[in-house]
Every structure is written in C-alpha cells, then in structure tokens.
Amino acid sequence: MPDGSQGLVLLFPPFQPRLFSSSGASIGCTPTSTQAKMVSKRIAQETFDAAVRENIEEFAMGPEEAVKEAVEQFESQGVDLSNIVKTAPKVSADGPQEPTHDILQTLSDLQESVASSHTQEVSAHLTRFCDQCKQDKACRFLAAQKGAYPIIFTAWKLATAGDQGLLLQSLNALSVLTDGQPDLLDTQGLQLLVATLTQNADEADLTCSGIRCVRHACLKHEQNRQDLVKAGVLPLLTGAIAHHGHHADVVREACWALRVMTFDDDIRVPFGHAHNHAKMIVQENKGLKVLIEATKAFLDNPGILSELCGTLSRLAIRNEFCQEVVDLGGLSILVSLLADFNDHQELVKQVLSTLRAIAGNDDVKDAIVHAGGTESIVAAMTQHLTCPQVCEQSCAALCFLALRKPDNSRIIVEGGGAVAALQAMKAHPQKASVQKQACMLIRNLVAHSQAFSKPILDLGAEALIVQARSAHRDCEDVAKAALRDLGCHVEFQELWTGQRGNLAP
Numbered sequence: 001m002p003d004g005s006q007g008l009v010l011l012f013p014p015f016q017p018r019l020f021s022s023s024g025a026s027i028g029c030t031p032t033s034t035q036a037k038m039v040s041k042r043i044a045q046e047t048f049d050a051a052v053r054e055n056i057e058e059f060a061m062g063p064e065e066a067v068k069e070a071v072e073q074f075e076s077q078g079v080d081l082s083n084i085v086k087t088a089p090k091v092s093a094d095g096p097q098e099p100t101h102d103i104l105q106t107l108s109d110l111q112e113s114v115a116s117s118h119t120q121e122v123s124a125h126l127t128r129f130c131d132q133c134k135q136d137k138a139c140r141f142l143a144a145q146k147g148a149y150p151i152i153f154t155a156w157k158l159a160t161a162g163d164q165g166l167l168l169q170s171l172n173a174l175s176v177l178t179d180g181q182p183d184l185l186d187t188q189g190l191q192l193l194v195a196t197l198t199q200n201a202d203e204a205d206l207t208c209s210g211i212r213c214v215r216h217a218c219l220k221h222e223q224n225r226q227d228l229v230k231a232g233v234l235p236l237l238t239g240a241i242a243h244h245g246h247h248a249d250v251v252r253e254a255c256w257a258l259r260v261m262t263f264d265d266d267i268r269v270p271f272g273h274a275h276n277h278a279k280m281i282v283q284e285n286k287g288l289k290v291l292i293e294a295t296k297a298f299l300d301n302p303g304i305l306s307e308l309c310g311t312l313s314r315l316a317i318r319n320e321f322c323q324e325v326v327d328l329g330g331l332s333i334l335v336s337l338l339a340d341f342n343d344h345q346e347l348v349k350q351v352l353s354t355l356r357a358i359a360g361n362d363d364v365k366d367a368i369v370h371a372g373g374t375e376s377i378v379a380a381m382t383q384h385l386t387c388p389q390v391c392e393q394s395c396a397a398l399c400f401l402a403l404r405k406p407d408n409s410r411i412i413v414e415g416g417g418a419v420a421a422l423q424a425m426k427a428h429p430q431k432a433s434v435q436k437q438a439c440m441l442i443r444n445l446v447a448h449s450q451a452f453s454k455p456i457l458d459l460g461a462e463a464l465i466v467q468a469r470s471a472h473r474d475c476e477d478v479a480k481a482a483l484r485d486l487g488c489h490v491e492f493q494e495l496w497t498g499q500r501g502n503l504a505p
Contacts, residue, residue, distance in 0.1 A: 040080040045101075045142055048074065048084050053099075056088070063088035083141040103132045103139040107148055114155045119166055122155050126169040133176040140177055148177055149184045156192065164203070171196070171209040175216055182221035190217070190224070194231045197240075204247045207240050211250070215257040222266035226273055229261065229280065237261075238285040245297050248304050255307040258287065262314045278317050282324075287315055292330045302344040305337060309350035313357040322361035331358070331371055338376040345387055348380050352393035359400035368401060369408050374415050381420045388431040391424035395437035402444040409445045409452065418445060418456050425464045435468035436475050443482040453486050462488050 048070060055066035067088055074081055089099035100108075106128050113121035129148075133140045152173045159166035174193075178184050185193070193213055200206040214233060218225045237254050244250040258281060264272040281287035291308050298304040312330065316322050325331060334351050341347045355373060358364050368374070381394035398417050402409045412418070421438045428434040442461055446453045462483065469479035483490045 041078050042080050043074065043084070045084060045145070048081070048086075049089055052088050083138050085136065085138045085142050101139075101142065103129070103143050104146055106132060107143055107146060107151065110155065111151045114151060114158060117158060119158070119163055122158065123166055123169055126152075126155060126166075126173045130169070130172050130176050133173075137180060140179065140181065144177060144181050144184055149186075149189075152177060153189055153192075156196075160192075160196070164200075164206070167196070167200075168206055168209055171206065171213055175209055175212045178213060178216040180216075182217045182219060182224055185213075185217040185224060187227075190227055190231060193217075194228065194233055194236070197233070197236045201236070201239065201243060204244050204250050207244060208247075208250045208253050211237065211240060211253040211257050215253065215260050218257070218260045219263070220265050222264075222269045222272045225261055225263075225277065229273070229277060234258075234261065234277070234280055235285050238281065238287050238290045241290050241294050245294050248298070248301060251294055251298070251304055252307050255291075255311040258311050259314050275317060278315050282315050282318075282321055288312065288321065288324050288330070289328055291315075292325070292328045292333065295333055302341050302347040305341070306344075306347045306350045309334070309337070309347070309354045313350070313354040316354065316357035316360070319361050322358040322364045325354075325358050326364055326367050331364070331367055331373075335368075335371050335373055335376055338373075338380055342380060342383055345384055345390060348384060349387070349389050349393055352377065352380065352390065352397050356393060356397040356400055359397060362404070365401050365403075365405055365408060369405075369411055374398065374401060374408070374412050374417065378412075378415050378417050378420050381424060382416070385420075385423060385427050388428045388434050391428060392431070392433045392437050395421050395424060395434065395441045399437060399441040399444050402441065404448070406448045409449045413445055413449075413452050413455070418442065418452070418461075419459060422456075422459050422461055422464055425468065429467065429471065432472040432474045435472055436478055439465055439468060439475055439478040439482045443478065443485050446485050450487075457486055457488075461486065 051070040051073070052063075052066045055061045055069050056063065059066075061069065067086055071081060071086055085101050085103065087101065089101050090105075106125060110122065110125035110129060113125055129143070129152075133143065152170060156167070156170035156174065159170045174189075193210060197207065197210045197214075200210070214228060214237070218228060237258050240254045241251050261277045261281065262274045264274040266272060291312050295305060295308050298308070312325065316325060334354055337347065338351050338355075355368060355377065359368060377394050377397050381391055384390035398412055398421070402412055418441075421441050424434055425438045442456060442465065446456065465479050465482050465486075468475045469483075480490050480492070
C-alpha cells in the first residue's frame with residue numbers, strides 16, 4: 001500500500017476550538033502553540049478507502065486483510081484513525097455504482113425517502129441509520145460529514161405533522177448523531193427541539209428521547225446550553241421529572257441533562273453560566289423539591305437514586321440551597337439511603353457527594369451530625385475501603401463536618417473517623433485525591449482540638465502524611481498544614497524574600 005505521504009493531511013479534531021460572539025455567531029480563531037501540539041495526524045475517509053482499494057486491486061488482498069493492512073500502516077505513521085470507518089466500501093445491490101460504506105448508502109436511501117415523503121420508508125431507514133451509528137462512532141462522524149443533520153432535520157419536520165412513531169425515530173436519530181457532535185445542532189434545530197418537548201410533554205418515550213438530544217447537544221457546548229436555557233428548556237427538564245415521576249428512563253435522562261446544564265466543560269469559551277443555571281433550576285423551577293420528591297418513587301431502585309443524588313449535589317451551591325435540602329426532608333432521606341443501600345457502591349458514593357455539598361452550610365453540618373451522619377459515613381468508608389472514590393468522598397464529607405466545629409470533630413474521632421481516614425491513606429497510597437482529602441480531614445480534626453493530636457499521631461498519622469507529601473505534589477500544602485497542626489516539625493520554605501529590586505529594606 002502507499003506510504004501515506006500522499007493524501008495524508010493534518011486535520012484538527014472534530015470540534016476545533018472557537019469563540020462565540022455575543023449574538024451567538026461563531027468566530028474563527030487561530031490555534032495557539034499549545035493547541036497545535038495537541039493536534040494529531042488525521043486522514044480523510046477517502047484517503048483510507050483509497051489505501052484499502054489499492055491493497056485489494058494491486059496486491060490481491062481480501063477486504064478484511066486489506067483493511068487490516070491499511071490500519072497497521074497508518075497507525076505505524078502515528079495517524080489517529082478513531083474517526084475512520086474501518087471497513088471496505090461495498091457495491092450496492094441496487095445497481096452498478098461506486099462502492100460505498102453502509103452508513104452512506106443508508107443516508108442516501110433516507111434522503112430519497114424523505115424527499116418523496118414516504119413515511120414508511122423513512123421510518124425503516126431511520127431505524128437502520130440509528131443501528132449503524134450506535135455500532136461505531138466513526139459512522140456518526142462520517143454521516144455528519146456527508147450531510148446527515150439536514151436530512152434528519154427534514155425527516156423530523158415531516159414527522160411533526162402528526163406521526164408520533166416517526167417523530168420518536170427522528171429524535172432517536174438526532175440523539176445518536178449529536179452524541180459527541182453537539183456543533184451539529186443549529187438554531188432551527190434548537191427551536192424545534194424545545195417545541196417538540198413542549199408539545200409532547202405527556203409522552204414519556206418522546207420526552208425521554210428529546211431530553212437525550214438536549215443532553216448530547218449541551219455536553220461540552222456552552223453556547224447550546226445558554227441558548228436552550230433562554231429558549232425555556234429548564235422547566236421542561238424539571239417538569240419531566242415531576243410529570244413522569246414513576247418512569248425511570250425519563251427521570252434518569254432528565255437528571256443527567258440537568259447536571260450537564262451545570263457543567264463548565266467547554267474549553268472554547270472563557271467562562272460559562274454553570275452557576276447561574278444551577279440557581280435558575282433551584283429558584284425558578286423548584287429543582288430541589290422536584291428531585292427530593294422523585295426519590296420517594298424509587299426507593300427500590302439504587303440506580304435512579306444515584307442519578308437523583310448526583311443531581312442534588314450539583315445544585316447545592318449556595319448556603320440557602322443547602323438548608324433547603326434539609327428543610328425538604330432531603331437529609332433524612334440521604335442518611336437512610338446510606339444505611340439501607342450500603343452495599344451499592346455507586347449510590348453510596350453519590351450520597352456522600354451530596355452530604356459533602358450540603359455540609360458547606362454550618363447549620364447543616366450540625367444537622368448531619370445529629371442525624372447520625374458521621375457514623376454512617378465512617379461505616380461506608382470502612383465497608384468500601386477498597387474503593388478510592390468512596391474513600392475520597394467520605395474523607396471530604398467528614399472534613400466539611402469538622403471545619404470550625406470542635407464538637408463535631410470530637411464525635412468524628414470518637415466514632416472512628418480518624419482511624420478510617422488513615423486506613424484509607426494506607427489502602428490508596430497512589431491516589432492523590434484520597435491522600436489530599438484525608439490530610440485535610442486530619443488537619444480540621446486537630447485545628448481547634450489539640451487534645452486529639454497525640455491519639456492520631458499514635459495511629460501513625462505522621463508517617464502517612466509525610467509519605468503523601470513526598471509522593472504527590474498536590475498534597476504539599478495540605479500535608480504541611482496537617483503536620484503543623486499535629487505539632488510535628490515542618491520545614492517551611494520561604495518562596496520569595498523580596499531581594500530583587502528595591503523592595504527589600
């Protein structure tokens with residue numbers, strides 16, 4: 001096969017960083033030197049197909065062998081083939097024509113059926129399109145390159161005439177296509193998506209698929225998030241949970257979409273509106289009440305409870321929101337879940353994360369302790385000692401409970417919290433996040449209660465903290481603070497003495 005020098009091009013990843021104007025229009029930008037270093041070698045699908053075809057025609061290879069050889073050759077040159085369909089193009093049975101990939105043939109058939117408004121054919125082709133895209137993300141990428149979005153959008157508009165089945169299939173196709181490709185959704189699509197959700201709020205399946213489209217369109221795309229919020233998507237998300245409170249799939253998707261609305265994950269913008277979106281969900285759409293009420297319908301479903309708790313933790317961003325969770329009965333539910341589902345690791349992790357979030361309120365700290373939260377947290381960490389995520393969240397939650405609260409520190413130490421934290425440090429010496437949270441917890445336990453220093457040191461805390469400090473740069477400051485408050489000798493380095501210039505006396 002060819003050496004790859006011809007047809008080998010450098011392309012940016014599917015979503016080249018860009019900025020947005022205040023009107024929402026995209027503004028092109030030149031990649032920085034840092035971005036340029038991150039660019040990997042990529043080739044066009046046509047280049048790969050040409051190499052496969054040459055292997056077949058020139059070297060008499062079979063299709064599978066030709067593809068394998070092409071993959072090996074390109075990868076040996078450092079080419080990223082993650083967005084390449086790695087199969088040999090096929091000749092359609094409909095007649096003599098150029099070989100093409102299955103996904104492109106399906107797209108062509110879909111376009112013809114949409115143009116002729118044959119809804120039964122459109123339905124069949126949409127189903128085939130979804131199946132192929134789900135099998136391989138490269139198919140989604142290739143389909144998007146070849147104009148799949150406007151074709152699906154046209155089918156979607158065709159379905160809005162009243163064909164509910166076709167409408168569901170259109171939304172499913174849009175969901176699959178925009179998974180990892182949020183830039184595809186344009187203004188018309190955004191408006192139609194909100195309208196579709198509004199007009200079909202009573203239909204659980206349509207609501208679920210539509211919300212999935214929202215999630216895919218907003219993940220790592222701040223402009224879509226802001227535009228959808230302005231278009232009124234937040235009440236549709238909380239309303240879906242309230243209206244379909246017993247439909248697990250709808251609740252799961254709506255929770256996931258609500259969390260995505262609070263993300264700040266788009267590197268193309270200097271800052272996002274994550275905090276404002278979380279405030280709007282709580283203040284304007286009663287998000288906390290909706291989520292807490294929804295837990296009552298799924299007390300036998302730890303998977304959905306995990307989604308609900310994970311969403312609660314994303315919304316507890318203000319002092320009054322933390323208190324509202326308690327006032328709505330959320331704290332008692334969380335403590336009960338920690339006791340009743342202690343074998344479900346994912347749910348335990350999400351409950352701990354939520355307790356950590358609401359413990360930012362000093363009054364809530366005391367409420368958690370009085371509700372028996374410290375004992376439940378220590379028990380969870382002890383039971384799931386092999387799980388670094390549970391250990392991290394447990395130490396973090398206890399750390400918040402002990403902050404500026406000597407009485408809480410006493411309860412934590414007497415309840416085995418310090419012992420459990422040190423066991424977590426021993427179990428996960430390579431996990432910087434566990435080591436950091438454990439150091440912070442130890443520091444908070446003794447900062448206002450020096451009487452606990454000796455018992456904690458007798459457990460071997462100093463050696464573990466010194467080890468964490470030497471192994472993880474992220475632990476340097478918190479480890480020194482913990483050692484200092486424990487009364488251990490710490491050498492502090494003066495980073496700057498003002499000797500340059502005229503600042504020194």
